[in-house]
Amino acid sequence: MFIDSHCHLDRLKQSESELAETLAFARQRGVQHFLCVAVSVNDFDSMYETVKEYEDVSVSCGVHPLHQEDACTYETLLQKASHPAVVAIGETGLDYFYSADTQEIQRTSFIDHINVANELKKPLIIHTRDAREDTLSLLREHKAPDTLGVLHCFTESLEMAKAAMELGFYISISGIVTFNSADELREVVKAIPLERLLIETDSPWLAPVPHRGKQNQPGFVVEVAEFIAELKGISLNELAAKTTENFYTLFSRAAKPS
Template sequence: MFVDSHCHLDRLKQGPEALAETLDFARTRGVEHFLCVCVSVNDYDSMLETVSNFDDVSVSCGVHPLHQDEACSFEELLEKAQREEVVAIGETGLDYFYSPESKEVQLTSFVDHIKVANETKKPLIIHTRDAREDTINLLREHKASHTKGVLHCFTESLEMAQAAIEMDFYISISGIVTFNSASELREVVKAIPLERLLIETDSPWLAPVPHRGKQNQPGYVVEVAEFIADLKGVSVQELAEATTQNFYRLFSLAGNKRVASNN
């Protein structure tokens, strides 16, 4: 069984009935759980309403580094993050590639998220691009290893991955690994231990080969798994089992929901 460890179900361009069909399709392919990731605290309640009827969907709460025009106070973030249904904090992080001009605001927001994660004892979901040194330094400085987390949709260096793993973080790989332009990333993925890998779609974006040009969806996490399994020389079943176990180990509250829905 597979898990889509990072998707944005509220951002899919489809209505409620179509979302149910999309998740059913994923389930028929062996995807057993979905983590719907928040990009704006302002949109959290509407996101939750979109997915609340699905027992196999968990949610996070946070502000994406590229959504700083929708930034919230530390107190508002903490209030929502403490809610029972929230299994993780984020996505948060730093993106100097698309928005270097908002660097200072991003840094403040990122530190707030790390502090909230430490206070709530919930793991971090981190977006990082062209900000390797600041990302790792802030995680170390604010003791993010206490809560752990994941560097999602990873496209950075092996050295950065190793630094994160030393803090007990996981590395999540999206459909980007299947792109023709991703030769360097594939070498990084080969070197990352299986016990530290997660898989994701980041849907509705970044559809993997052979679905390029289509809206991405959670069912396509299977193609990501197949590609990585071939890359690492393991069976798809072994890759699926390892990444699923890693997911529930990191996001233990999602695991609790899984147990409850099975009873």
């Protein structure tokens, strides 16, 4: 069984009935759980309304670093993230590639998210791009010892992955690993211990080969898993079992199937 550890179900260009079909398709392929990740606190309520009827969908709460127009106060983030359905804080982090001009506000928001995660004892979901030094330094400075998390849709260096794992973080791999241009990432994935690995789609973006050009969806996490299993020279069942175990270890509030 597989888990899509990071998707944006509320961002899929689908009706409610089509979303139900999309999730049913994923379940038929062996996907047992979905983590629907927030990019804006302002949109959290509507996101939750979209998915709350599905027992196998968990949610996070946070402000994506590229959505700082939706920045909120610490108190608002804490209040929203205290919702009992929220299993993680984020996605948060730093993106200097697409938005270098908002670095200061990104850092302030990131620190707020770390502190909320510390207070609520919920794991962090981190987006980082072209901000390796600041991402790691802020985590080292502000993260509580027992606050864990994941660097999602990882495309950074093996050195950064190792540093994050030393801080207790997991590394999540998306369909990017299947892209022709991802030779360096593939070498990183080979070196990441299976005990620290998660898989995701980041739907509706980044559809893996052979679905490039289509809207991504949670069912395509199977192609990500198949590719990584072959890359690491292990069975698909082993990859699926371990990444599923890792997910429930990290996101301990996510409901396991009965």
